[in-house]
Amino acid sequence: MFTQINYPSRLDYAAICQRPALEQGQLDALISDVFRQVRSKGDQALRELTATYEKREITDILYTAAEIEDLASKTDIALQKAIDHAYANIYAFHAAQKLVPNKIEVNPGVVCWQKATGIDKVGIYIPGGTAPLFSTVLMLAIPARIAECQEVVLCTPATHPAIFYAAKLCGVTKMAKIGGSQAIAALSLGTESVPKVYKIFGPGNQYVTAAKMYANRLGTAIDMPAGPSEVAVYADHTANPAYIASDLLSQAEHGADSQVILISTSSDIVEKTITEIKIQLAELPRKDLAEKALANSKFILVNTSAEAIDLLNEYAAEHLILACDDAEEFSGYIRNAGSIFLGNYTPESAGDYASGTNHTLPTNGFARAYSGVNLDSFTKKITLQSISKQGLEQLGKTIIDMAEAESLQAHANAVKIRIN
Ligand SMILES: NC(=O)c1ccc[n+]([C@@H]2O[C@H](COP(=O)([O-])OP(=O)(O)OC[C@H]3O[C@@H](n4cnc5c(N)ncnc54)[C@H](O)[C@@H]3O)[C@@H](O)[C@H]2O)c1
Numbered sequence: 001m002f003t004q005i006n007y008p009s010r011l012d013y014a015a016i017c018q019r020p021a022l023e024q025g026q027l028d029a030l031i032s033d034v035f036r037q038v039r040s041k042g043d044q045a046l047r048e049l050t051a052t053y054e055k056r057e058i059t060d061i062l063y064t065a066a067e068i069e070d071l072a073s074k075t076d077i078a079l080q081k082a083i084d085h086a087y088a089n090i091y092a093f094h095a096a097q098k099l100v101p102n103k104i105e106v107n108p109g110v111v112c113w114q115k116a117t118g119i120d121k122v123g124i125y126i127p128g129g130t131a132p133l134f135s136t137v138l139m140l141a142i143p144a145r146i147a148e149c150q151e152v153v154l155c156t157p158a159t160h161p162a163i164f165y166a167a168k169l170c171g172v173t174k175m176a177k178i179g180g181s182q183a184i185a186a187l188s189l190g191t192e193s194v195p196k197v198y199k200i201f202g203p204g205n206q207y208v209t210a211a212k213m214y215a216n217r218l219g220t221a222i223d224m225p226a227g228p229s230e231v232a233v234y235a236d237h238t239a240n241p242a243y244i245a246s247d248l249l250s251q252a253e254h255g256a257d258s259q260v261i262l263i264s265t266s267s268d269i270v271e272k273t274i275t276e277i278k279i280q281l282a283e284l285p286r287k288d289l290a291e292k293a294l295a296n297s298k299f300i301l302v303n304t305s306a307e308a309i310d311l312l313n314e315y316a317a318e319h320l321i322l323a324c325d326d327a328e329e330f331s332g333y334i335r336n337a338g339s340i341f342l343g344n345y346t347p348e349s350a351g352d353y354a355s356g357t358n359h360t361l362p363t364n365g366f367a368r369a370y371s372g373v374n375l376d377s378f379t380k381k382i383t384l385q386s387i388s389k390q391g392l393e394q395l396g397k398t399i400i401d402m403a404e405a406e407s408l409q410a411h412a413n414a415v416k417i418r419i420n
């Protein structure tokens, strides 16, 4: 079902950190062909690729305002309330990330500061291959709204009413009926119906993620590689095996190429978690997908918490659950993870939906170098400075000395002409 590894050495870490992946050469060929088709045939390519990869017929690429309104109104009332609650929490957490204006007088008369401006045109991808992830609408459209992005283009292959309800709530009006790598190509290149954007956001399967990385090479910014979901759980003797099993299964059910990892100092916890997984798995509607993901997964026994820390930092999980004594102190030793969940009462699904943090997170070890989506992802920072004549008189010699040493006389002259 999964691989059990007892007391690995550092030499085993590279193999443990491997995620399931499609054959790279074939994936690259598919993605470059999709981009080629979208570049040459625009909307018509989107219709053809949707028929090929999704067995769906589409005529108009964009939803009309009336269609959005109609679909949104079909959302169950209890679900509307849940989405409203999640909206408020996600909004509050992201609004608190706004840059506080801070002018610094670095020398008398020399003042520097920053301002953040929203990226004008952004594309947000909402996954919908095997599950309609309307929660992702909130995760992307809320920070886009707070950042005051001027144009937000939403692409999704899914048609669940809640996607439209969430989009309406967040003020998104441009929605395209397209998914997969063809949606990413459309956002990157532009077509008759889909505007070309400056930055593409959102999670997705390996096709979507590879397409985002391809778009990035063409010059469109992306949030980060946010591919197949994963979770690592660190559990000591204080953990609850039933809770751990539920958390591991919550990410395993995302797709066959998800991966879940349990690292524990207790063989008893590992054994009991395995038993719990079997019990809980049997009841899941997405049992088949979860089972396939478990086949990619690893349960690892380590000697000490220090070894666990080492391995967790190497693995750089998208989600890390710390089911251990003094989880907050333990979290201080974690350098690489997308998002950390502390203690026995913080399930990972809280962050997926409603606690307020963003669920669009780096996978496949990219948490070593990337952050998850946050308000900053939707902004650029512009620096500003204002120098008085007296300020320039004081700073001038430093600038002139440095410019002349770099053999850039015109740079030095721009100061000399003002102060001499
Ligand atoms: N990292 C994160 O932040 C995060 C967040 C949410 C979801 N996810 C992940 O997003 C993924 C969603 O995947 P999904 O497949 O359900 O939806 P998706 O919308 O990402 O992809 C579905 C689309 O992929 C295309 N596709 C499918 N098979 C193809 C093939 N053989 N060739 C070419 N194109 C193909 C189709 O166009 C299809 O509509 C899951 O892996 C999930 O774990 C990640």
Ligand SMILES: N[C@H](CO)Cc1c[nH]c[nH+]1
Pocket: 133, 135, 136, 228, 229, 230, 251, 318, 352, 359, 360, 361
């Ligand atoms: N766990 C996903 C991120 O990897 C996000 C999500 C959305 N809905 C459910 N889960």
Ligand SMILES: [Zn+2]
Pocket: 229, 250, 251, 254, 349, 352
């Ligand atoms: Zn999830």
